[in-house]
Amino acid sequence: GAGVSQTPSNKVTEKGKYVELRCDPISGHTALYWYRQSLGQGPEFLIYFQGTGAADDSGLPNDRFFAVRPEGSVSTLKIQRTERGDSAVYLCASSPGLTGEQFFGPGTRLTVL
Amino acid sequence: AQTVTQSQPEMSVQEAETVTLSCTYDTSENNYYLFWYKQPPSRQMILVIRQEAYKQQNATENRFSVNFQKAAKSFSLKISDSQLGDTAMYFCAFETGTASKLTFGTGTRLQVTL
Numbered sequence: 204g205a206g207v208s209q210t211p212s213n214k215v216t217e218k219g220k221y222v223e224l225r226c227d228p229i230s231g232h233t234a235l236y237w238y239r240q241s242l243g244q245g246p247e248f249l250i251y252f253q254g255t256g257a258a259d260d261s262g263l264p265n266d267r268f269f270a271v272r273p274e275g276s277v278s279t280l281k282i283q284r285t286e287r288g289d290s291a292v293y294l295c296a297s298s299p300g301l302t303g304e305q306f307f308g309p310g311t312r313l314t315v316l
Numbered sequence: 317a318q319t320v321t322q323s324q325p326e327m328s329v330q331e332a333e334t335v336t337l338s339c340t341y342d343t344s345e346n347n348y349y350l351f352w353y354k355q356p357p358s359r360q361m362i363l364v365i366r367q368e369a370y371k372q373q374n375a376t377e378n379r380f381s382v383n384f385q386k387a388a389k390s391f392s393l394k395i396s397d398s399q400l401g402d403t404a405m406y407f408c409a410f411e412t413g414t415a416s417k418l419t420f421g422t423g424t425r426l427q428v429t430l
Contacts (some may be wrong), residue, residue, distance in 0.1 A: 236417065245320075245420030246361070246406050259417060292359060298416075304419060307353075307361035 205229060207308035209295050215314045216285055217303045224280040224311045228297030235278050236305060237270055238294040246294050252278060318343045320410050322421035329398045330354045331430055336383075337424045339408030346371075347413035350384065350391045355423075356404040364406070367391065403428045 208218045208227045216222050228235050234253055238246035248262040260270070267285075272278040282289055292312050296305040319342045329335035341350070352364040367375045367384050374382050379399075383392045395402055408421040 234416065238418075243422075245422050246418070248417040248419070251417055264329070294361065296361070304363055304366065310359045
């Protein structure tokens with residue numbers, strides 16, 4: 204398919220563990236976004252990349268969260284020392300450029316026990 | 317900072333009827349974009365309709381249309397001839413002309429019934 208894909212679809216981990224969430228954007232899209240959606244809420248912005256660089260990481264809640272996009276395509280969201288409050292759906296979106304339509308992936312549901 | 321408010325947590329409409337979902341926002345920006353996204357149980361966010369703030373004409377997309385009132389900072393979504401497949405969460409979202417990131421409301425759960 205040509206859409207945004209995210210892996211894994213679901214991730215269950217224990218408190219204190221490290222997790223990585225992967226996002227494959229639509230080919231050719233230069234902008235990539237991460238959002239977090241808690242139960243019953245709208246998505247909240249975490250970080251976005253333009254190419255390989257993080258253009259705005261103001262939404263990352265603390266230094267346990269980190270994201271990379273080393274080759275300007277696939278991105279990985281990394282969460283260290285997970286806490287129960289990190290449980291949420293993590294959504295990735297890509298866009299052909301700034302202010303263009305953002306195309307979302309199906310999300311990764313993270314559950315921290 | 318921008319805020320988006322959706323005051324209707326849940327709405328219900330009968331098939332073939334019309335329903336309007338409300339959204340208000342707050343910003344000091346003059347150049348921005350407004351969106352309505354649909355999120356069915358599959359979790360996939362799907363763009364329904366988009367409005368550029370500089371355009372006075374309300375956007376329409378088949379059965380979906382908006383009522384954009386810039387002075388009142390209001391952006392409602394009208395769904396005509398509702399279909400069972402319209403059942404989903406609907407999110408209003410805001411994007412400034414320079415910031416790129418989306419700010420979402422808390423959503424309205426729409427149920428279309430027979």
